[in-house]
Amino acid sequence: MYVKKVRYSDGREETIRVPVDYDLGTILAITHKRDGSIVVNLVT
Amino acid sequence: MRSAKFTISGVEYELISNATIRRTALDMISSASLTLPSRDVGVLSVGGPVSIEYADKVLFHGMILPDWNVAFSSGASTITIPCADLTYRLAHMVVGASVVTYTIGTDIGEIVYSLLDGTGIDRHYINRNTGLLIPGNLDVKIGVMRLTLINYLAAEYGCLFYLQYARVGATVVSYGRFDKYTAVVLEPEFDETVQIVDSSILTLNMSIKQSQSLYCSRLLAIRDDGETHEVGIASHGTAPFFDRVVQVNPGISTPIAEVAADYFAQYQLTSEQMTGMFQGVAINMFNLLDLSQISEVFGPIFAYSAYRVTDLTHNISGSSIVTTLVGVSPALEIWNTDVYKASTNLDSEMQIIQVIDKKIDDEKPEYAEVIA
Numbered sequence: 471m472y473v474k475k476v477r478y479s480d481g482r483e484e485t486i487r488v489p490v491d492y493d494l495g496t497i498l499a500i501t502h503k504r505d506g507s508i509v510v511n512l513v514t
Numbered sequence: 515m516r517s518a519k520f521t522i523s524g525v526e527y528e529l530i531s532n533a534t535i536r537r538t539a540l541d542m543i544s545s546a547s548l549t550l551p552s553r554d555v556g557v558l559s560v561g562g563p564v565s566i567e568y569a570d571k572v573l574f575h576g577m578i579l580p581d582w583n584v585a586f587s588s589g590a591s592t593i594t595i596p597c598a599d600l601t602y603r604l605a606h607m608v609v610g611a612s613v614v615t616y617t618i619g620t621d622i623g624e625i626v627y628s629l630l631d632g633t634g635i636d637r638h639y640i641n642r643n644t645g646l647l648i649p650g651n652l653d654v655k656i657g658v659m660r661l662t663l664i665n666y667l668a669a670e671y672g673c674l675f676y677l678q679y680a681r682v683g684a685t686v687v688s689y690g691r692f693d694k695y696t697a698v699v700l701e702p703e704f705d706e707t708v709q710i711v712d713s714s715i716l717t718l719n720m721s722i723k724q725s726q727s728l729y730c731s732r733l734l735a736i737r738d739d740g741e742t743h744e745v746g747i748a749s750h751g752t753a754p755f756f757d758r759v760v761q762v763n764p765g766i767s768t769p770i771a772e773v774a775a776d777y778f779a780q781y782q783l784t785s786e787q788m789t790g791m792f793q794g795v796a797i798n799m800f801n802l803l804d805l806s807q808i809s810e811v812f813g814p815i816f817a818y819s820a821y822r823v824t825d826l827t828h829n830i831s832g833s834s835i836v837t838t839l840v841g842v843s844p845a846l847e848i849w850n851t852d853v854y855k856a857s858t859n860l861d862s863e864m865q866i867i868q869v870i871d872k873k874i875d876d877e878k879p880e881y882a883e884v885i886a
Contacts, residue, residue, distance in 0.1 A: 471586075476882035484882070489586055492884045499879040503549070507531075507592045509585040513881065 523562035552593035565686035575679040604661040709804040720790035730758035735774035739764030746774030788841040
């Protein structure tokens with residue numbers, strides 16, 4: 471699992487752990503589910 | 515302390531992050547969605563049995579559907595399992611691989627009994643002698659699904675078809691119920707009442723609405739079987755009237771004046787709709803929700819002390835349950851789809867959109883850029 475830092479369009483920054491080593495500048499779609507987990511999808 | 519019980523493929527699970535159950539009287543396929551840590555899940559097979567119970571009531575019994583998703587997050591991965599009740603099988607099984615003909619005079623209960631064969635639905639409580647006979651040969655084309663035919667018979671003859679879940683010893687069973695609405699309404703779930711009392715159950719919100727979509731002051735019921743043409747009229751007040759016309763199935767032999775009076779009374783009942791969101795209520799479809807103990811609102815505001823549940827969504831998390839429901843007047847005959855739709859004030863398109871919207875609202879994706 472890789473640790474990545476992401477910035478949302480409203481300026482918020484968050485650190486997430488994902489199984490893929492995304493490059494800098496990659497756009498992701500992140501969904502926060504009710505139980506605290508996240509689903510990450512690759513957009514570009 | 516009340517808690518929820520989940521069984522997947524025969525194995526009982528303790529740690530479920532979240533479960534959602536959705537039931538509505540209109541389309542009758544109930545669905546559920548379970549989210550749990552994926553390391554705790556054994557072998558999942560499509561069609562495997564699933565049951566959800568709360569406070570000793572079975573809220574859902576069905577099967578695993580073929581689409582899951584697994585989500586990764588910090589350290590843990592969870593799996594979301596969508597399920598549908600056994601009506602899903604009826605919607606995905608054809609009546610026959612060749613044209614099937616039911617001969618004139620066959621009891622429609624007998625037809626429904628044969629359609630439930632091989633679906634896993636228990637048929638003990640299907641009434642095979644409803645007394646409603648088909649007036650001519652009924653040919654069913656190739657490819658028509660069993661549920662389509664059952665819904666057609668139910669709507670045409672004033673019957674109701676639904677599944678009732680129950681725990682029988684170590685297993686949970688889905689009983690199929692099909693009968694004239696007047697008989698079905700005598701079943702225990704139509705009488706079962708859950709009472710809201712200020713202190714024990716938290717009412718999150720509740721609203722009552724007057725809707726006029728089926729409003730009329732005169733109703734004309736027309737029955738035309740090709741030979742005789744009958745018209746029944748029911749009204750209140752004086753001219754000018756707001757008229758509504760209803761076509762009656764020639765297979766129903768009740769005197770036309772009675773049919774008109776019946777429809778008229780039903781349409782008047784659709785004007786009041788109740789929606790509410792409660793915590794800690796384990797209630798099933800068609801149960802009655804008794805509001806008479808909520809001192810602040812009962813009396814001048816609510817017309818009835820109890821409402822019949824026709825649409826509900828349970829959200830179970832840990833040991834708490836939040837239920838959103840729609841209730842109608844207990845005397846409303848919900849087999850009649852026009853009356854049902856008017857009482858919930860949503861046509862089926864809107865209801866589908868409502869379900870989709872709810873799923874989308876729950877989890878909206880946000881875009882982010884990887885910066886480190």
